[in-house]
Amino acid sequence: xxxxxxxxxxxxxxxxxxxxxxxxxxxxxxxxxxxxxxxxxxxxxxxxxxxxxxxxxxxxxxxxxxxxxxxxxxxxxxxxxxxxxxxxxxxxxxxxxxxxxxxxxxxxxxxxxxxxxx
Numbered sequence: 001x002x003x004x005x006x007x008x009x010x011x012x013x014x015x016x017x018x019x020x021x022x023x024x025x026x027x028x029x030x031x032x033x034x035x036x037x038x039x040x041x042x043x044x045x046x047x048x049x050x051x052x053x054x055x056x057x058x059x060x061x062x063x064x065x066x067x068x069x070x071x072x073x074x075x076x077x078x079x080x081x082x083x084x085x086x087x088x089x090x091x092x093x094x095x096x097x098x099x100x101x102x103x104x105x106x107x108x109x110x111x112x113x114x115x116x117x118x
Contacts, residue, residue: 010062010065013046013051013054013058013062014062014066014068014069016046016049016050016051017042017046017054017059017062017069018068018069018072020042020045020046020049021037021042021069021072021073021081021083022072024037024083025072025083025084025085028083028085028087029085029086029087032086032087033085033087034082034083034085034087035082035083035085036080036081036082036083037080037081037083038079038080038081039056039059039076039077039078039079039080039081042054042059042081043055056078059076063076071084072084
């Protein structure tokens with residue numbers, strides 16, 4: 001096989017991947033949520049539709065060489081892919097504080113310990 005023959009395969013693979021990710025993103029938009037999918041799930045989907053050699057390195061190469069995936073994907077790593085949706089994912093979600101005043105308790109304990117040291 002010649003190198004040029006592999007080029008067509010990459011376009012088909014990229015198209016199948018983009019269609020899959022758009023479906024996931026569309027479902028999230030319908031529910032007004034953000035979309036995140038594990039890379040293992042994507043690999044399994046791609047295997048089931050006829051691309052058994054799909055892996056992270058292939059994905060990264062497709063992402064780096066094309067623009068189509070960049071229009072669909074917000075962020076990714078070896079574990080998961082975060083998709084662009086109408087509701088954007090929080091990049092740094094706020095801490096979930098309890099209403100028990102735990103920081104006040106820590107301050108109180110610190111003051112008590114300081115009094116014992118004096």
